[in-house]
Amino acid sequence: MARLRGFEKLTGVDEARSALMGALKPTRIVSVQVPLSAALGRILAENVMAEGDLPPFDRSAVDGYAVRAQDTFEASQFNPKTLRLTQEKGVGPREARQIWTGNPMPPGVDAVVMLEHTRRIGEGIEVWTPLTPGENVSRRGEDVKGGEVALKAVTRLGPHHMALLAALGKTRVDVAKKPLVALLSTGNELVEPGREPEPHQVIDVNRLALASMCLELGAETLDLGIARDDAEEIGAKIREGLGKADGVIVTGGTSVGYADLVPTVVDQMGKPGVIVHGVAMRPGMPTALAIIEGKPIFILPGNPVAAMVGFEVFARPLILKLLGVENEPRPMVKARLTQRVASTLGRRVFLRVKVFEEEGDFFAEPVRVTGSGILTTMTKANGYVIIPENREGVEQGEVVTVHLFDRIGGAGIV
Amino acid sequence: MARLRGFEKLTGVDEARSALMGALKPTRIVSVQVPLSAALGRILAENVMAEGDLPPFDRSAVDGYAVRAQDTFEASQFNPKTLRLTQEKGVGPREARQIWTGNPMPPGVDAVVMLEHTRRIGEGIEVWTPLTPGENVSRRGEDVKGGEVALKAVTRLGPHHMALLAALGKTRVDVAKKPLVALLSTGNELVEPGREPEPHQVIDVNRLALASMCLELGAETLDLGIARDDAEEIGAKIREGLGKADGVIVTGGTSVGYADLVPTVVDQMGKPGVIVHGVAMRPGMPTALAIIEGKPIFILPGNPVAAMVGFEVFARPLILKLLGVENEPRPMVKARLTQRVASTLGRRVFLRVKVFEEEGDFFAEPVRVTGSGILTTMTKANGYVIIPENREGVEQGEVVTVHLFDRIGGAGIV
Numbered sequence: 001m002a003r004l005r006g007f008e009k010l011t012g013v014d015e016a017r018s019a020l021m022g023a024l025k026p027t028r029i030v031s032v033q034v035p036l037s038a039a040l041g042r043i044l045a046e047n048v049m050a051e052g053d054l055p056p057f058d059r060s061a062v063d064g065y066a067v068r069a070q071d072t073f074e075a076s077q078f079n080p081k082t083l084r085l086t087q088e089k090g091v092g093p094r095e096a097r098q099i100w101t102g103n104p105m106p107p108g109v110d111a112v113v114m115l116e117h118t119r120r121i122g123e124g125i126e127v128w129t130p131l132t133p134g135e136n137v138s139r140r141g142e143d144v145k146g147g148e149v150a151l152k153a154v155t156r157l158g159p160h161h162m163a164l165l166a167a168l169g170k171t172r173v174d175v176a177k178k179p180l181v182a183l184l185s186t187g188n189e190l191v192e193p194g195r196e197p198e199p200h201q202v203i204d205v206n207r208l209a210l211a212s213m214c215l216e217l218g219a220e221t222l223d224l225g226i227a228r229d230d231a232e233e234i235g236a237k238i239r240e241g242l243g244k245a246d247g248v249i250v251t252g253g254t255s256v257g258y259a260d261l262v263p264t265v266v267d268q269m270g271k272p273g274v275i276v277h278g279v280a281m282r283p284g285m286p287t288a289l290a291i292i293e294g295k296p297i298f299i300l301p302g303n304p305v306a307a308m309v310g311f312e313v314f315a316r317p318l319i320l321k322l323l324g325v326e327n328e329p330r331p332m333v334k335a336r337l338t339q340r341v342a343s344t345l346g347r348r349v350f351l352r353v354k355v356f357e358e359e360g361d362f363f364a365e366p367v368r369v370t371g372s373g374i375l376t377t378m379t380k381a382n383g384y385v386i387i388p389e390n391r392e393g394v395e396q397g398e399v400v401t402v403h404l405f406d407r408i409g410g411a412g413i414v
Numbered sequence: 415m416a417r418l419r420g421f422e423k424l425t426g427v428d429e430a431r432s433a434l435m436g437a438l439k440p441t442r443i444v445s446v447q448v449p450l451s452a453a454l455g456r457i458l459a460e461n462v463m464a465e466g467d468l469p470p471f472d473r474s475a476v477d478g479y480a481v482r483a484q485d486t487f488e489a490s491q492f493n494p495k496t497l498r499l500t501q502e503k504g505v506g507p508r509e510a511r512q513i514w515t516g517n518p519m520p521p522g523v524d525a526v527v528m529l530e531h532t533r534r535i536g537e538g539i540e541v542w543t544p545l546t547p548g549e550n551v552s553r554r555g556e557d558v559k560g561g562e563v564a565l566k567a568v569t570r571l572g573p574h575h576m577a578l579l580a581a582l583g584k585t586r587v588d589v590a591k592k593p594l595v596a597l598l599s600t601g602n603e604l605v606e607p608g609r610e611p612e613p614h615q616v617i618d619v620n621r622l623a624l625a626s627m628c629l630e631l632g633a634e635t636l637d638l639g640i641a642r643d644d645a646e647e648i649g650a651k652i653r654e655g656l657g658k659a660d661g662v663i664v665t666g667g668t669s670v671g672y673a674d675l676v677p678t679v680v681d682q683m684g685k686p687g688v689i690v691h692g693v694a695m696r697p698g699m700p701t702a703l704a705i706i707e708g709k710p711i712f713i714l715p716g717n718p719v720a721a722m723v724g725f726e727v728f729a730r731p732l733i734l735k736l737l738g739v740e741n742e743p744r745p746m747v748k749a750r751l752t753q754r755v756a757s758t759l760g761r762r763v764f765l766r767v768k769v770f771e772e773e774g775d776f777f778a779e780p781v782r783v784t785g786s787g788i789l790t791t792m793t794k795a796n797g798y799v800i801i802p803e804n805r806e807g808v809e810q811g812e813v814v815t816v817h818l819f820d821r822i823g824g825a826g827i828v
Contacts, residue, residue: 036607040626054789057614061787063700101717102603102787104614143788151793158820159626160792163718166619167789171608189516193450194585200471200518205580212454212573286477303515304577328821331745373475373516374557375468375581378574379565406572407742 010280012389013313013348019275020289020296020314021321029324030177036165039157041218042175043323048151050168053141058105060112062136065096065125069111069133080119080126096125105137112136144168154324156218179322181214181315182241183207184224186234186262187252187302192226205375206251206300206307213311219319229253235265242269242293246322249315252302262299263288274299280389281348284310303373309350309384330403333383335362337400342393351394352381355408364402382406424694426803427727427762433689434703434728435735438710443738444591450579455632456589457737458569464562464582467555472519474526476550479510479539483525483547494533494540510539519551526550558582568738570632593736595628595729596655597621598638600648600676601666601716606640619789620665620714620721627725633733643667649679656683656707660736663729666716676713677702688713694803695762698724717787723764723798744817747797749776751814756807765808766795769822778816796820 011019031045060066067083071094075081083096091097091108099105099112111131119126144150150168155161157175165173183206190204191197204226211221222245227233234253241248253262260277267273270292277288277299283306288299296318300310320328335355343349353364367381368374383402387394394400425433445459474480481497485508489495497510505511505522513519513526525545533540558564564582569575571589579587597620604618605611618640625635636659641647648667655662667676674691681687684706691702691713697720702713710732714724734742749769757763767778781795782788797816801808808814 037622037625040629055787056611059787101715101720102616138787143790150790156821159623159630160722160789160819162626163619163623163722164789164793166607166622167617167718169607169610169617193580193583196583197470202516203581203583205577208451208580209573209577211451212576215454216573301515304581306515308574308577327823329823331818331821333747373469373473373552375574375578376557376564379578404745405574407570407745409741409743 010278010285010346011276012280016276016279016287016289017314017317020291020318023272023275023291024296024318025294027321027324029322031174032177033172033174036162036171036173039165039173039175040159040162042157043218043325044151044153044155044157044161044173045176045324046174047149047153048165048168048170048173050144050146050148050150052146054143054150054167055138055140058140059138060099060101060103060105060136061138062112062114063100064098064112064114064136065118065127066091066099066106066109066112067096067127067131068093068109069131069135072111072113072127072129072131075127075130077128080128082121082124082126084124096127110134110137154326156325156328176218176323179219179247179319180222180245181219181319182222182224182245182248183210183214184227184234184237184241184248184250185252185302186227186229186250188229190226190252205304206302209304209308210249210251210311210315213308213316214319217316217319218323224248229261231261231265234262235269238266238269238292238297242295242297245295247296247298247315247318249298249300249311251300251307253299263290266290266292266297266299280346281309281313281350282344283350284313287314289314304375305373305378308378313350330383330405333362333402333404333408334399335364335402337385337394337396337398338363338365340393340396341366341387343387343391345392346389348389349387351385351387352377353383353385353402354381355383355402355404357408362402362408364400382408424692424699424760425690427693427695430690430693430701430703431728431731434705434710434732437686437689437705438732439708441735441738443736445588446591447586447588450576450585450587453571453579453587453589454573454576456571457632457739458565458567458571458575458587459590459738460588461563461567462565462579462582462584462587464558464560464564466560468557468564468581469552469554472554473552474513474515474517474519474550475552476526476528477514478512478526478528478550479532479541480505480513480520480523480526481510481541481545482507482523483545483549486525486527486541486543486545489541489544491542494542496535496538496540498538510541524548524551568740570739570742590632590737593633593661593733594636594659595633595733596636596638596659596662597624598641598648598651598655598662598664599666599716600641600643600664602643604640604666619718620716623718623722624663624665624725624729627722627730628733631730631733632737638662643675645675645679648676649683652680652683652706652711656709656711659709661710661712661729661732663712663714663725665714665721667713677704680704680706680711680713694760695723695727695764696758697764698727699761701728703728718789719787719792722792727764744797744819747776747816747818747822748813749778749816751799751808751810751812752777752779754807754810755780755801757801757805759806760803762803763801765799765801766791767797767799767816768795769797769816769818771822776822778814796822
């Protein structure tokens with residue numbers, strides 16, 4: 001077990017993540033078939049092919065009149081071409097038939113003149129603009145050709161994808177099964193939300209915060225509750241989690257004298273056990289990563305801000321991988337730092353900032369430099385800046401990349 | 415009724431939106447109380463006050479030893495200060511007590527030295543760094559002071575807000591009631607998803623696409639189904655929607671000869687009726703906006719791309735307003751256009767683009783300039799650029815603002 005007291009040797013963030021990913025067996029993506037109406041936000045687990053052409057026939061792309069392009073050559077507002085209106089199925093030379101967006105093109109025509117480029121006169125229309133053959137026509141198969149892949153696997157389905165899937169006639173789709181993540185909080189000082197804490201007790205917020213992060217990604221959670229700082233109780237809960245879920249996240253176990261309790265318990269549960277303990281990051285240094293029964297166990301600090309950062313750095317990529325997603329970065333924005341922030345050489349610092357826009361430029365204001373235990377450092381922020389290990393800080397005015405976890409200019413920022 | 419045939423007079427987008435918003439009564443935000451565990455993604459409808467201080471006592475912000483700062487003055491690695499370890503409740507001069515992140519500060523001390531700045535020697539520790547009073551201590555009330563507003567109303571609750579609410583002891587919160595939006599598709603050519611379309615029939619995709627857009631915003635939907643191009647049937651369905659929902663969205667009614675059917679039906683239902691018909695935008699020109707019984711009715715084109723753009727421009731701001739949200743812009747990015755795109759003076763064009771990053775710079779590639787009926791213009795895009803009315807196009811190389819509706823570099827983009 002790569003264990004330490006006082007964390008004299010820390011593992012780098014990238015090295016720690018690679019160690020975990022490398023020690024896990026290649027992920028098998030489990031898919032489930034769901035009704036299309038339940039697929040919003042899920043990750044597509046199949047390449048969706050078009051069975052036939054979309055559109056299945058040539059159709060008008062605008063509201064107007066179906067005509068022969070050649071009948072409009074040289075038309076202009078000063079020299080309009082007059083065409084006779086017909087209701088017949090087929091349209092003859094120097095004839096036009098009214099047509100609406102999406103309607104099939106009648107036989108005999110090859111273009112559509114938009115309503116606004118015409119004027120109705122008696123039984124005919126004046127056309128004010130010349131058309132080229134095919135103009136304002138959606139050709140059969142123009143959207144998707146039969147046999148073509150219309151949507152690739154690993155797409156996270158948004159409203160526009162739902163529309164295309166429905167148009168293709170899909171009523172059920174294969175999506176990645178939601179990974180199940182078990183959540184355990186440990187610590188004698190913790191009480192359940194809703195209980196009035198005694199002096200020196202603390203309400204456990206980590207299961208709710210991390211469950212919310214899981215839900216946002218598309219994972220489900222299993223609540224293992226709170227365990228006392230007791231090796232047997234912790235071991236039993238983690239085993240329950242391993243038996244039911246795809247991975248376990250444990251927070252806490254840093255009460256006086258219990259700093260290594262959770263990693264010690266986990267390391268005795270099987271091979272390879274704890275593969276990283278102590279990561280060169282802030283917050284989140286006491287993080288440990290383990291694999292038991294081929295499943296990942298994330299042992300994160302009890303401090304909620306550090307736990308959320310640890311989740312972001314280690315659990316988030318793993319959950320995405322279980323969904324088949326190689327990378328789903330948060331929205332990023334480049335912004336100018338409003339003040340210098342010092343950091344420690346050799347540590348990757350996750351600096352919470354509030355990004356705001358002023359006259360078209362983005363600025364990032366460090367919310368607070370110290371105090372990683374302070375939850376308002378996250379609720380007053382909308383993103384974080386990564387200060388790399390080889391820097392002793394970031395300078396005032398420096399352009400930094402902000403990873404956004406909340407909106408810019410959101411109403412909720414006090 | 416501001417009605418037109420051939421849309422000879424179009425209303426500007428901003429004017430149309432203002433006309434709708436101005437004619438609606440000031441929105442009363444309806445709130446509901448939900449368990450905190452069900453509040454993720456909802457819009458907070460109350461200012462949440464802290465009842466007591468958070469943290470409720472001075473506590474350590476790090477893992478280390480609680481000490482008196484004055485005992486460490488002038489300490490350095492070459493001149494360490496030696497302190498005696500104690501397990502007593504109170505800590506005396508030249509004494510230190512082990513402490514973990516989040517633990518209450520024992521009486522008698524005013525600072526915490528981090529583990530890594532110390533060395534254990536027998537019954538004591540060597541301290542290598544001088545501390546100032548208060549160093550590494552989270553003061554009582556430092557996160558939130560009792561009586562202070564910790565989170566403002568209209569915050570869309572993310573995981574970090576959930577953590578803060580739980581820490582404040584909240585188990586239930588007031589959130590904005592989900593607006594109920596009724597969705598109706600009209601058109602003789604439409605068939606339900608799952609039905610094999612006959613030649614010249616079209617699968618209705620609009621209700622699913624718009625329902626998905628509603629869900630993403632936090633609204634619920636009522637499915638009114640498909641109505642034939644029949645005034646009575648359309649009227650009955652819309653009346654059902656008005657009776658049950660906060661607003662109605664109707665798409666279609668643009669089959670041959672039925673261009674004005676839905677606006678005509680709606681306009682006869684009450685006052686003020688249709689207030690806008692024909693908007694100077696592309697796609698989405700045939701859009702009509704109405705108010706009946708004080709509720710908004712959005713009459714959008716049957717073309718799914720135009721319907722989605724019409725939703726984005728008119729229904730989205732209204733739904734947000736019902737949630738109490740004044741403005742929730744989509745993520746935006748500035749990008750350089752890869753090719754010139756022409757547009758019509760006097761029309762606001764919503765140009766679908768695919769944003770990609772190359773060597774740190776963002777580029778926006780127009781997915782397709784024409785063919786607004788083509789669904790893949792949305793699934794191949796990840797955002798849109800607004801070409802304003804006073805422009806005849808946007809130039810190659812021009813820096814444009816892209817409103818993102820999907821990820822940059824997402825896997826799903828074919």
